[in-house]
Amino acid sequence: MGMYGVVFGFVHAVVILAVSFFVLLSAVKNESAALKTFGLVIAVFLWISAALIFTKGLTSSNFMNKMCMTSGKGPSSMMGSGMQMNNQMPGK
Secondary structure, eight states: OTTHHHHHHHHHHHHHHHHHHHHHHHHHHOOOHHHHHHHHHHHHHHHHHHHHHHHHHHHHHHHHHHHHHHHSSOGGGGGOGGGOOOOOOTTO
């Protein structure tokens, strides 16, 4: 996986932050106090989700690297070691 998890996490976080900017922009320009509060709450939830997605991208790549290092067998061991083909026919 490598750096792809970090890059994808970063890209998704940037998109969510851009959406939160427009939510804040419309909340500030709105005259209704209830809609302003609702817009601010939505923006805060978007900021939290962007932070969670970015940290998930960071931790997923580190988690995979640690799992491969501790098993000692590399990534192929995580694909299912019991899936080897046996060429013998039953009953022979």
